[in-house]
Amino acid sequence: MREKLTSAGSAALHDYELLELYLFRSIPRRDVKPIAKALIAKFGDLGGVTTAPLEQLTQMKGISEKTAAELKLIQALSERLAREQVIGKPVISSWSALVGYCRTALQYERTEQFRVLFLDRKNRLIADEVLGRGTIDHAPVYPREVVKRALAHEASALILVHNHPSGDATPSQTDIDMTRTLAEVCQPFDIVLHDHLVIARENTASFKTLGLI
Incomplete structure (x- = not known):
């Protein structure tokens, strides 16, 4: 062999x-x-x-x-290795690598995990933090805590990422409502919400692609 x-x-x-x-x-x-x-x-x-x-x-x-x-x-x-492909690089030009990194980190997780990718003014990834861990179908998310961490990193933009251990990447209404609330909370601080990715075992859903952002 x-x-x-x-x-x-x-x-x-x-x-x-x-x-x-x-x-x-x-x-x-x-x-x-x-x-x-x-x-x-x-x-x-x-x-x-x-x-x-x-x-x-x-x-x-x-x-x-x-x-x-x-x-x-x-x-x-x-x-x-997946992280090294995206950290410090513009996410727009390395989008497939970014999605690959998120999938590597989350597609096999057995409980929901909510992560935030913090980007600088050139859309380079500067930090990735887990801001919520939960059950098989829910992870608590606090928009003000997300903004607090963004300001600490001096981030100009965010990408939200969470997983669906159920295997269905379709965003729930709760996911949609939370994302819209977080986008509103970010606006006064000039922090842009680029996308929200939902990772499942076999596929990934993008709020931006689905027209939800």
């Missing part, structure tokens, strides 16, 4: 084979193919495996706390 990976690239390998190669480094002297297949079967795909909670990973046969932590390292590296 190593030869196949180096000669033909990762596309030539199944998800479980890539996972098998990774696990072999953490679990030596053991056939890890059944473990890799069991993980994919349980969590759906590589993304599901690496974003699964530690306690769920260690419940799997053959997965120690050490191995589970190393699997979580993949998630951390993926998020860091």
Whole structure:
């Protein structure tokens, strides 16, 4: 499989084979193919495996706390690499990379998370903060707290991002009402709300594209 990976690239390998190669480094002297297949079967795909909670990973046969932590390292590296593609860069010219970063961070989250991307006058990303964590279908959002953080960062514009663990990226009426309220609160401070992205497992909805902003 190593030869196949180096000669033909990762596309030539199944998800479980890539996972098998990774696990072999953490679990030596053991056939890890059944473990890799069991993980994919349980969590759906590589993304599901690496974003699964530690306690769920260690419940799997053959997965120690050490191995589970190393699997979580993949998630951390993926998020860091995606962030490096957008931080300090104009979001308009790197929009696909920005959406990719948001999806990497949120598409596998099991509860709602509300994040705000803060932009400077040149629309460069200067900060990304989680300002709300919630349940399977709700994360509390406080518009005045968003504005407070924007002023602290001296941000000129914002992009809101939250996820729908249900799998449906369609904005809810609550999402729409909250976004409009936040846009109104931002106006007196000359802070522009560029977009609100809703991340689901398979797709992403943009308020701007949908004509909601």
